[in-house]
Amino acid sequence: MSISNLVARPWLSGICALMGLCFSGLCTVRGASADERQAHFENRIRPILVKHCLECHGDDPSELGGGLSLLSRQSALSGGDTGPAFVPQQADSSLLIQAMRYQGPVQMPPDGRLPAAVVKDFEQWIADGAYDPREESLADRPVASTTSPLASALDHWAFQPLRRASASANESSTLIDGQIDRALAAQGLKRSRPAAPVTLLRRLHYDLTGLPPSPDLIKRFSDAPTDLAYQAIVDELLATADYGRHWGRHWLDVARYADSNGSDFNATFHQAWRYRDYVIDSFNADKPYDQFLAEQIAGDLLPAKDEVARTSQLVATGFLMLGPKMLSERDKAKLQMDVVDDQIDTIGRAMMGLTLGCARCHDHKFDPVPTSDYYALAGIFRSTDVLQGEIQQYVSDWIETPLPAEPAHVAAVHDFEAREKELVAAVKQAENRLKAARSTKLNDESGIIVDDVNAKRTGDWVESVYSSPFIGVGYLHDDNRNKGQATVTFSRRLPAGHYRVSVAYTPQANRSRRTKVEWSYIDQEGSLQSQKIELDQTQAPEALPWKKLTELNLASEQDVRVTFGNEGTDGYVIVDAVRFEPIDESGKPIKRGDLASSEKESSSQADDAKVLIEQVKAELDVLRETLTRHRDSRPAPLPMAMAVRDSKQIGDTFVCVRGEVSLRGEKVARGFLRVCQPGFGQDENKQVSTIAMPADQSGRLQLAHWICDPDHPLTARVIVNRVWMHLMGEGIVRSVDNFGVLGERPSHPELLDELAIEFLRDGWSIKRLIRRIVLSETYQQATEFDADSFRIDAENRLLWRMNRKRLPAESLRDTLLLASGELDNSPSVAPVSTYGTLISENVADPKVVKASESNRRSVYLPVIRGQVNDLLIAFDFADPDLLVGRRERTTVPSQALMMLNHPWLRARSSLIAEQLAASDMSPAGMIREAYARVYCRFPDDEEIRIMSDFLGSYRDTSVSEEVVEKRALAEFVNALVASSEFRLLD
């Protein structure tokens, strides 16, 4: 620290002199005088603060680390996010000291622990009352924002109640056109002319079903493109199953739907498909949107009218579980809060267009969402279970909930499981009997023998009879693996006396040279005696299989233990038996007659044992065989769902300061956002959070009711805007997932509110909303360019023309499957059932999964995180790790390369070409057919000429003419697919 740095700070002027004064002599601090305290501060404390702390905790009051200023005693005592920096006289309970000791979650200073002596100085300083002469200046105080976003919340349009602007436009189809035209007229603009019938039909068909119109329908509609015909087609399309498959997918985008966890452990979501089907079915049934949301938040808590409803409501809550989770996070409290955050953030953006995630760490900087509101919601989700158990050590698993099932099915599974349990128990019992039989004492040995079957094992051991001789019915070896992981412990209570201890093994060259053997007992002084040796098992024992280990002299009855270990070994470790031979003072064996009587009887026992062993073994074989056969007859598993449930521990939770789970702030009562409460803003002082949370339920049901309240200012606006965006290309609010202060403003606020009100009146019906929009003239206008309008409104915010949209990735793929006659439009049941716990292993060279190779309609392809179908991903399919309200619209060369060279795309083109070539069509007929299948229109004469030229110019003398024709056709089809007309929706 240079002097110039010091004097640059006004409050430090003159300190140098003080420091100089105090350098002489040691300061005794305990019971120190005022002078001594001052000297201690100036010598030992202030320099450290300046050098290590103030850069982040004082120099810039607007950017205080953790909100803590150490510029004065007052500021330190008023503290930061986690409370006061210190408690005078209590060093140990002072955060400052804990941080300096590097003991807690906060470790300071961040670039390295200060020397122990310095920490001690601070401890003494605090113990002595934390003398600090520095005065707080007002300028040093943290800058508090002058107006809290909460106070001015109602200034923001989205938090205001829905408003019906005028009574003029109640007629549903003119509602939209009237509003649009008014806004256009104000700028001197007007709508474009209607789109050509074939263009409109293609647009409508893709927008409503994700699939192209059939050539028949194209012909029918272009022959008679009346309003009536158009309306009939709209109603027809809304009634097809394809409608739900297309619009359900829009919701799956915001639900971050996937069939695997992704993240660090890409675990299979075996049951996620049920949620996918729930969404598709809900759209097809035109389930009221409020009910649709409520089921996803609290389907398990809602009353169900029957088992079918119960099933679908349970499945709906999968919405709360689909996020990618860092399952191997070892701090499970943090993992739980990460899951809670995913749930709050997803509900916030998907349903309310609010970015609540920001408030996890601090009050939302822009929107009226204080941290306490976030943790009010967090309490609800902390009281909800998602995770349970472990897939493997440290890696969390999640809940699967049984679904209602057919009674016969339940009974079959129940019977199966009961019988299985019975058989498993019988096998276990037989195994135990076998073990007992094998442990019978052996007759041809002297002394007390403990065989391996009676020893305690840890780790993996292999039972073997390969090398003779051995004691009992076999021996153990470690398979020369898992070194350091396996032990076998023999223990035996022995009367007082002298013993010779031996171990049994057979030698081989492949044996361990350093088998660890340790014996231990308590000696007469009560202290543990133990010794460890290394046994070279390649060497033959002196009295095969017995090798003398040691001699023991027990003064009293003792437990003696002998432990084998494979730690640090380099060959097979063999463990067979341990023998304790009583010996006399001179080391000679005491004759067996002198032993306790129980030991003498061993001879006949052993003969009996051998018979018994054979018997039990035969029994065991039969039982095992029966069990295997039984398991082969396992009935289909009972249906399960990825569904949440209320936790056993219901309660409020604490604020996590700066989002750190270990930094607990105040406890917050469960509740919702203050800003969207009924009555908010009417009375400044009134506590608006009035809904009492049940003590025995998480509060999700109440949350669902609050979100689905028709008076909630955001819910209806957000979904109406989403639907508008899918049909019109851009939302009335373009930031479809953010209606907050940082989001965009609506281009037509009155129209948005009118549509939302009509939507509510229609009973939250999405189909009616779609119908209303596509029947408007605004939707049906052309995309054509107009230079004058463009000059005034280049971004087409006022909709003087229809926006040109992208063909969604799924439609691109599905159209090709349809055109080649390959599309499999049937639902897929349990598409990832063949995968194990993990889709791909976290090993050096994992197997490659090909989960998405089929001709199914794209919505039915499994979405494997990290391995989504490459074609879909390349054309802006929603990233399943993120909530995607509005898909990216990228144009990159890799798409061009795929169009030219992707094997799947080329194969579809070739197949279509072969079908054309096999038909009896003329070249012009083939061209017309290809245009109809790919572009949904027929070519004009010039286009036929251009394509004929291309086909005619295509030559290759190395192959037959027939092959050339097919290749030329394939390239022509491929060119249509690759072109902008196919990839865009005019």
Next chain:
Amino acid sequence: MVGLSQVSRDSSIHFDKQSDFIRIKRCLMNRTHEDFGGLMPRRQMLTRAACGFGFMALTDLLGRQQALAMAPQKSVASGLHHRAVAKRVIFLFMHGGPSQVDTFDYKPQLTRDNGKAFSGPMPSQIDAIPKLLGSPWKFKQHGESGLWVSELMPEVAKQADRLCVIRSMHSRGQSHGQAVSMIHTGSDNLIRPSVGAWVSYGLGAENDSLPAFVALSPATAHGGPRNYGAAFLPAQHQATVIGSNGKLRDVRIAHLQPSDSREQTIGLERPAKLALIQQLNERHAALAGPDQDIEGIIESYELAFRMQKVAPDVLNLQAEPEHVNRLYGIDKPATADFGRQCLTARRLIESGVRFVQLSTGNVWDQHSDLLNGHTKNSLATDRPIAGLIQDLAQRGLLDETLIVWGGEFGRTPIMQGSNGRDHNPQGFTMWMCGGGVRGGQAYGETDEHGYYAVHNRVHMHDLHATILHLLGIDHERLTYPYAGREFRLTDVQGRVVHDLIA
């Protein structure tokens, strides 16, 4: 080749891609007035940023503006926010976590205390036992700087005077998943853009015909594509991938050529078809009037065509002479694979790719059998890495190319099982080389046993901040709006460690 008509190029096409628009606007705001000579870019200059590999990213745009303003001066090493010392990055990812105390962090006390009980604090939830395990490898001082390197890395040790070894790294994540995510994205639990994506977003590529960000043989484990993904950044900033799981395989960019080799032999086919596609596109454009999407598609085919011509040559390792193959160890089976990765990396950055990350695959995770595992992994990478450093130096590229070496964490000085080490994000070693770092130094310290970083600690956020700084980027100003707030690589943390910089 059908080109874009002059008319459509000059028409003032509006910026459809909102996110890009915000990015440009944002970064323009972040630049001080003097940064680009007071010139505001014309709108149509921005148009192309919506397309391509991100090569028309910020700096490029602004750099061009600057070049216009200051002609005839060219090739200004202008960073985004300040002068860049490094132009590009090669990140050598040692997946699994190499042990610091067996490679670059010499701990004689650990050797002396081998086998003794460890009495210090242990992180919760680890499997290691509190017993110290000395390094089985000998350390020596190398070069004029006297940097300590173990006998595991004899070739890299010869480059000691060029290495800036950080022995006081610490990070978040006791498990691989979090730590791998942390080193790649600066977040241990959430989906965030990777370092390379941020660099691509901030700087773009130097070559119009190649991607800005390439990942060589990345692992599919521990997040896989997340670790080289763009997350919420525009998709063109994600890495182009070659190979997987530590294996480079046939060094090809997917779909650059038809996969069926028969089709490649037909001469007429491709150009004629490309011409047909562009003809269709032009007809569509003529009917539609000026349209950003159609223009974008037309241009993407031009770019794809250029890439088809350029990329195969860049990736053609056969073009290298024998002595270069030897330098990288491509002539020996043990080193051939990583050697090919290193050589490919050099060829890519030489051609203007901005950020190349290499991966050994998840091989460094020696919970047991440290001796064999680390010996094998070091052998596979030592010569290739040393070869890369030498080759770059010889070509005069090392000064402007930043090499970063390291794993997601280090390993414990205490033992797991009888002969392994557990994960250790509490203190570990990474090193940098070239690209404006101060070589021949070891920065920071762990404790006497090499367990915890204790002196001049460098958090992963700090390393990220420093890498961006070397590239001319202020880590606090390279931001992107998403989900209601401005995100950056270093979250709300990160300090540039100036002592690492020459």
